[in-house]
Amino acid sequence: MAPQGRPSVVPDDGLTTRQRRNRPLLAVHTGDGKGKSTAAFGLALRGWNQGWRIGVFQFVKSAKWRIGEQTVLERLGELHQQTGEGGPVEWHKMGSGWSWSRRGGTEEDHAADAAEGWAEVKRRLAAEAHDLYVLDEFTYPMQWGWVDVDDVVETLATRPGRQHVVVTGRRADPRLIEAADLVTEMTKLKHPMDAGQKGQRGIEW
Amino acid sequence: MAPQGRPSVVPDDGLTTRQRRNRPLLAVHTGDGKGKSTAAFGLALRGWNQGWRIGVFQFVKSAKWRIGEQTVLERLGELHQQTGEGGPVEWHKMGSGWSWSRRGGTEEDHAADAAEGWAEVKRRLAAEAHDLYVLDEFTYPMQWGWVDVDDVVETLATRPGRQHVVVTGRRADPRLIEAADLVTEMTKLKHPMDAGQKGQRGIEW
Structure with missing residues (x-):
């Protein structure tokens, strides 16, 4: 976490250190352990x-x-509007239909909802709408074929400007791993549910 | 992350599900990968x-x-004081002497500083001063013998009330792992420094 790290290899990619340093990152948090989303929202905090x-x-x-995290990050987004501190925050969740969608919230076509979410993210990436995208639990629609993995990887690999993207979820596709700059696997060594403890407020949500 | 998880085993510990559910957690984020501290600060956000x-x-x-994270969490602590939202936040770092210490900031006795930090955390645990403690990078003073591991484990295991504790850092001592309720290992699968990229603002700090 400290900024004193030294690169172990200097790549022959024709970029200066500064260009390389400012390259936007595609990060993936995967594995069966906890902290994948929490660490992504922590990055959002830092980016804000x-x-x-x-x-x-x-x-x-x-x-x-x-x-x-949604409550707090949206509160920080309000703070930005009120005082200019930090940056603007948008938080969208699929649930039963995205907030920008005109479709009602009663239907149950999760595959269509996921595809619509990805289409919106694509439009925003093309428009350079955000500096940091958290695509939370996006590995599942990829795994289930609700979005086309090659389209996702191609879109992310060729996204314009300086847009950072963090994808979270278990079983990340190898093509996504290959395209990513930073991949962290969260592994469960020990979990309270193994000892019969259920999730609790403040820790799990 | 969703609260719908079912315990895989119901333990024979004489506790009701509710008692077990509300048991304060000792969590450890360890491993060589990224996200250990970031996920801990994400928990702090959620707790706030x-x-x-x-x-x-x-x-x-x-x-x-x-x-x-320090800037944002301290800002949230101010917000609490101003509006009553969330909870109070204290952020202390060892650096060259803790903020509560009367000793000057010029000396370089990190072992003494670490021991002093732990002594303060012990006092606060006894006084039930916080609901969530993030002991960031605390595995290192444990590893280097600056604090006594058995004392740490005994103190954490017998802490009063409902105080959650998260310890971060590489190479967590097996005795700490044993005492913990939740242990997550963050493993680096791929890191941009491997490709010669240095840390960058907003991502690394």
């Missing part, structure tokens, strides 16, 4: 502090529950 | 939103740099 325009897209089927 | 009293203790030798 830099004045970045934050866009969170939660590709979860059931988003009736609202996690604390 | 629950109105928890947050205490962050960064056991890092050089804390000249200030990470974005």
